[in-house]
Amino acid sequence: MRFPVSRSRSRSRLARLAIVVGGLAIASLIVAALTAARTDALTPREQALHVLNRLSFGPRPGDVDRVVRSGVSSYIEEQLHPERIPDGRVEARLSASNYPALAMSNAQIIANFEVPLLEARRKIKAERAANAKADDGEATDAEVAKARELIPPEQRPKRILEELTAARILRASESERQLNEVMVDFWMNHFNVYANKGQDRFAIVSFERDTVRPHIWGTFEQLLQATAKSPAMLFYLDNARSVADEDHRPFQRSRAASAAGTAGAPRGLNENYARELMELHTLGVDGGYTQKDVTELARILTGWSIGLPRREGAQAAAGGYGFGRGRGAMMRPAEAPGEFVFRAAAHDAGTKTLLGVSFAPLGIAEGERAISMLAHHPATAHHIAHQLCQRLVADDPPKELVDRVARRFLANGGDLRDTVRAIVTSPEFFDPRYYRSKIKSPFEYVVSALRAVGGATDGRAIASKIADMGEPLYLCQPPTGYSDTADAWVSSGSLLARLNFALALAQGRLPGTTADPGIVKLAGASPGRGVDSAAHWLIGTDISEDTLTTITQRVADGGEGAEPSTLVAGLLLGSPEFQRQ
């Protein structure tokens, strides 16, 4: 195997020569010239590493050579069609016996995880009443803990999140459909849902499995319509509770009936989802909408809600959804519990105007039309193009590329496969300026390290490591999702967490996670010459002379009893070079 000559080393050798020959002033001029941004094209090997860094969660040992052999274009086209890539091994590991919650329908999840929780709470409440304790206060920590203990471990809601997180990590590290996983990460973040908000603890499974994953290679509109009808989003951004104001109800209930209503029953508009739908999901914050548009869109989307549980246990569960209980629920036609429902009775019967377009009262069709209009809006094209380019190319992507991708998005009807293809086959994508220019997010960093050492994980223990670095999966509270730029991820605490993770991984100190000992051993094969080739083997790229010298020195000095091979691997995975992609 032949590796290209290390750029940094030839650079400093030249610099030393210059000092001898021409004196300090000339030398610094030469060094300055050599350190300037490179303008030559990427070598085939660099191109291979680049696509593996951006279209996958980083190369496994041997991947760079494989892509060099098969050709970068064919790798890209293969990854753009995940449905053609066999992925039986990882799917087998994700079987229902290992990850039962992930195979359940919304109704099954409610039955398995929510009902026991509600029963436990009811017991606690009854006990409380029997003890004649304060009736208005919230449950104490001790009571919450007690309620939790009443539930068998396999039915505790936190199990759902544990399974989801483990499965995401497992797929990202072991699936052959790498670009698919990269785009799942992107779209789950674009349509962020905070999985610890109330019912979202239960709805999040279906959100990823049924809403996001099946639609990321279709059109943007399909994906957007699916998220708009997803119980997870409807609950997270409160649209499930948004109903027409009194004046705009299709059937005027008597005031007495409304007042008698029922505790917690919704009585009007909630504009939370309408705002974020335009600001974050489609047009972007500068997309040209007004407060009035927010209110009008909220009116259009009234009645888009979540099906209530059936009669038995309905009362308690309805309380949990915040819809109130009582007669309204009883009189409704049967609804599929926990699934999307359109309630005509809650829908605003008036005419609305969104972005200058009039919407006659047409029930659910109004919302579908509004979402379609937003999905194909030029501001949306630009916003989505920018977000995708920021993810795949650079923190501050070139404007010409974003504009071109936005035009392509408009022309292809928001075809997401074609849009992604336009980005990853563009000249800008392979511009050396952007080669290894992005800092990995914590999720990307952890998974890429795992892949580099040929690691295997059950995905459970390392979830907390990703959280320590600042990116707990499924748990971004604000609807913005996590940032995709370096400044968000490079902080002191986060950086130290990365370095500690690298050492723990290399030394086999992570529960449920192992590195391939052969690969780690190889990393430490022969100090000196070996570190350099270990770098290529492990992290796929040249390392700077400083990194090389430091690691060589550390191995020579010994590491207080640590295995030389784990020292090399740990230091390489923690190196500045490996933070980049």
Add this chain to the structure above:
Amino acid sequence: MAPFDRRLFLKSSGLSIIAGGLLPNVFVRMAQASTLPGNSSKRVLVAVFQRGAVDGLNLLVPYGEKVYYDARPSIAVPRPGSGAANSALDLDGFFGLHPSLAPLIPHFRDRSAAFVHAVGSPDATRSHFDAQDFMESGTPGSKSTPDGFLARALGAPKTGSAGSPLRAVAMTPGMPRILSGSSAIAMTSLAGFGIRAGQASEPLSESFESMYEGAVAGTLQATARESFEAVHLVRSADPANIPVANGAAYPRGPLGNALRQIAQLIKSDVGLEVAFTDVGGWDTHAAEGGGNGQLANRLRDFGQAIAAFAQDLGSRMADVTLVTMSEFGRTVRENGNRGTDHGHANVMMLLGGGVAGGKVYGKWPGLDSSHLYENRDLAVTTDFRDVFAEVLAKRLRVTALDRVFPGYECAEGKRLGVIA
């Protein structure tokens, strides 16, 4: 210049960048002089951001306004002395504090705590993201500002031994916008701040330090250098082992943890001047509750954490000024889900050294619909920058306020007098 280079550039060259680009040298010298050298009085500013827009009208209740009760039939906090359980705690005959904030009442009574009502950003945005961004950059309406206003208040980073590596600390997982462009340290755990690899911790820490020293100049290298400097200081001062004092009891949870650790940094005398942390969960679009319920629970944690911080620091609190902020307020009227939507003006709290407390500051615009902003929200009568300008000038002795808040006139005449 590549965006990555900015922080290093700031650090190594001593240049300060503000919106609009590089400054001529004369201004650079002014910026460097913006903080008096030494901060020998050990004064500390602690800023707490309530992310998600706390409902200031339920935090500090204008119970003297009938309109407040009309607009919020199911989530109003009952009037003080109304006999209702969990009614507001009277402050001055017009405003009452949310009952969950009872632990802060003694501080208001002994005049170490003050509130500013109807305060906020003049920008009209109701986007959480934009409003937080504007408040932290200190330049409402301008998105191109590269750094945060507390970063600019810290002035050009000090070189050599003059500036402590722990001069500015954010107890947050990532670097917050408000401190970006500074050499602040962002962390969530003092105890975990270092390389942990058993026997090999020390040598491996040295290896990483030297490896990153030689890394390509940019955010990564600058952050690593700052981190390892801070690691050395944390190792020698060992703030994580300083016990909580005066019987203070921090609530469990992120805010209590953050404030407890900020108190440890203050007590360990590591040179802290500016600390920041944030706390979420305020976006109460549904089932907000009044004297009880969702917001009440969040405020209980908030009040207990801040009260514990003051108790823990005891007399040392005279050096410390804590200021709270939130990106905008919430609608005066409750919405269809017994919650509130995004509004405009809000409330800030100041506690500790120098605060002329025992008073609610700011011009109250009233809640009649004719006085509302865009016919729905509490109007802003005090710009949040005036509050911070006063704190920075009088407590941290920052002189170049025009550098901290470019394009905004922080005239002394506009000051509220909330800092004695």
